[in-house]
Amino acid sequence: MNPISRRRLITTGIAAAAGASGLTAAGRLVSRYGLIPPDRCGFYGPGETLTYAAQRILTAHSLAREFPRSMISKKPFANLTAAPTDAFRRLEAGGFSNWRLTVDGMVAHPLNLSLADLRALPFSSQITEVVCEEGWSYIAEWIGTPLSEVLRAAGMLPQVRYIVYYSFEKGVWDSLDMADALHSQTLLTWGMNDGDLPVPFGGPLRMRVPRQLGYKSLKHIVHLTATDSLKKFGQGLGSVEPEYGYAWYAGI
Amino acid sequence: MPASPTNKSLPPRHTATVRVTHWLTVVCFLALLLSGGEIVISHPRFYWGEVGNVNTRPLFTLPIPSSRETVPTGYGYVMPDQNGWSRYLHFQAAWALVLTGLVYAAVGLFTGHFRKDLIPPPSQRSWRAFRGRIAQYLRRAPPDPSESRAYNILQRTAYLTVIFVLFPLVIWTGLALSPAFDSAFPAAVNLLGGRQSARTLHFFVSWALVLFLVTHIAMVALSGFTNRMRAMITGRLIESRKIEQEERS
Numbered sequence: 011m012n013p014i015s016r017r018r019l020i021t022t023g024i025a026a027a028a029g030a031s032g033l034t035a036a037g038r039l040v041s042r043y044g045l046i047p048p049d050r051c052g053f054y055g056p057g058e059t060l061t062y063a064a065q066r067i068l069t070a071h072s073l074a075r076e077f078p079r080s081m082i083s084k085k086p087f088a089n090l091t092a093a094p095t096d097a098f099r100r101l102e103a104g105g106f107s108n109w110r111l112t113v114d115g116m117v118a119h120p121l122n123l124s125l126a127d128l129r130a131l132p133f134s135s136q137i138t139e140v141v142c143e144e145g146w147s148y149i150a151e152w153i154g155t156p157l158s159e160v161l162r163a164a165g166m167l168p169q170v171r172y173i174v175y176y177s178f179e180k181g182v183w184d185s186l187d188m189a190d191a192l193h194s195q196t197l198l199t200w201g202m203n204d205g206d207l208p209v210p211f212g213g214p215l216r217m218r219v220p221r222q223l224g225y226k227s228l229k230h231i232v233h234l235t236a237t238d239s240l241k242k243f244g245q246g247l248g249s250v251e252p253e254y255g256y257a258w259y260a261g262i
Numbered sequence: 263m264p265a266s267p268t269n270k271s272l273p274p275r276h277t278a279t280v281r282v283t284h285w286l287t288v289v290c291f292l293a294l295l296l297s298g299g300e301i302v303i304s305h306p307r308f309y310w311g312e313v314g315n316v317n318t319r320p321l322f323t324l325p326i327p328s329s330r331e332t333v334p335t336g337y338g339y340v341m342p343d344q345n346g347w348s349r350y351l352h353f354q355a356a357w358a359l360v361l362t363g364l365v366y367a368a369v370g371l372f373t374g375h376f377r378k379d380l381i382p383p384p385s386q387r388s389w390r391a392f393r394g395r396i397a398q399y400l401r402r403a404p405p406d407p408s409e410s411r412a413y414n415i416l417q418r419t420a421y422l423t424v425i426f427v428l429f430p431l432v433i434w435t436g437l438a439l440s441p442a443f444d445s446a447f448p449a450a451v452n453l454l455g456g457r458q459s460a461r462t463l464h465f466f467v468s469w470a471l472v473l474f475l476v477t478h479i480a481m482v483a484l485s486g487f488t489n490r491m492r493a494m495i496t497g498r499l500i501e502s503r504k505i506e507q508e509e510r511s
Contacts, residue, residue: 057356251346
C-alpha cells in the first residue's frame, strides 16, 4: 500500500475543513431565511427540505400562472367533502350571515369578521388552476380578499412566521409560511366565476393558495392564527396532512 | 499465494464512479417507478392540454382500479390511499437521482468518459455500422472480442439516449407538474402544451425508461449475467483475471 503523501493529507485536510465550514454556514443561512419545513424529521426529511428550500429560493417573487377567461373550465370538479354537519346546514340556511372568521394569535387587534366585513376590505380576482396531487386540474376565476389585507387589518406583529388556518370541518387545519401568506395571489376566496363561492367548492370562504397543490386550499375557513412557531399546533408538523403522511409543503 | 496489488493489472472494465453512480441510479429509479406507479393509481386517467378531471374527456384511461372513489373505473372497489409516502419517496428519490446524475456528468466530462466510452468512434458513425450490429444480434452471432472492453454502436446510442434525452425529459416533464416551479418558469409547462400534456408525457417517458431497463437486463442476461454483474460491481471481468494470471505465470 502506498503511504499517504503529505500533499494528499494537506489537500484532504483543507477540503474537509472547507466542507465542514460550508455546512455550518449553509445551516445558518437556511434557518435565517426559513428554508426548513416543519416536517423535516424522519426518513423523507432530507428530500422534503431540499424541495422546500429550492422552491423557496426559486419562487421568492413568482406569480402562479393566470389564464384567459376563455379557459375557465365549464364543468369544474369539486372533489369530495365531508357531509355537512347540522351546524353548517343552519349557517347555510341563514345565507351564511352568521359565518365568522376569527383572527387571533400574534396580532395587535384580534378580529371577528363577517363575510360582509371581509368583502368591505380591498379584494382581487384571479383566473388560476386548481391542481390536485392526484393529477387532475381545473381552471376557475376566484374572487376574494388577499390574506395579507386581513393580516394588515389585524395588525400582525413582525415576529410572525406562520399563519395557521382552520376549516369548519373538525380537525382540518393547515399553515402557510410568510412567503405564501403575504403573497398577492393568496386569497380568502368568497366568489367564484362571477358568483358566490358554492359550498362544494369551499363556500362560503376558502383559502386559495395557487402556487401549491389543491390540498393546501382548505375549504370553509373559520379561523386564522398568527404564530412564530408551529410546535404547539397538533403534532408540530405544520398541518394535519403530515399526520396522515402527506407533506406540509405542497409546491410540487 | 494471494495476488499482490503491485502486480501489473488491467484497468477496471467500469470506473468506480460509473459503478457507484450506476447502482445509485438503479435504487433511485426503482423507488421512482414504484412511487410513480402508486401515484398514477389515484387518477388512472390521462388528458391532453391544460386541464383534465373526471368531468372532462380523457385521452386514455388505464384499465386498473383507483385509490379514489371519485374516479369512475368500472371496478367495484377502491384501493387504499398510499399517496402520502409515495409522494415523499418520489421527490426524495428524484433529488438523489439528480445529484447522482450531476456527479456522474461532472466526472464523465472531466475524465473523458463520454468522449471515450459513449460517443461512437468516427468509424462507427454510419447507418451501415448500426444495421450491421443489429443484424449481428438477430443472427445471434457472438460479439466481437473488442466488445468485452468497449461498448458497441447500439449500446452507445442507447446509453447516450437514456442519459442525454430520456432523463432530462423525465425531469423536465416532472418539474412542469409543480405549480410553484411553473410560477417561476411558466415556459416549462407552456412549451409542453399545458399541465395535463406534461403529465401524460411524464408517463410516456417513464415507460420509455422502463423499456430500456427491460432491454438492458435482457441483454445483460444474454451476454453472461455473472460476468457483466461482476464487471459492474467489482469492475473486473473474469477474462481480465485470466489475463492477469497468464501474465503472472
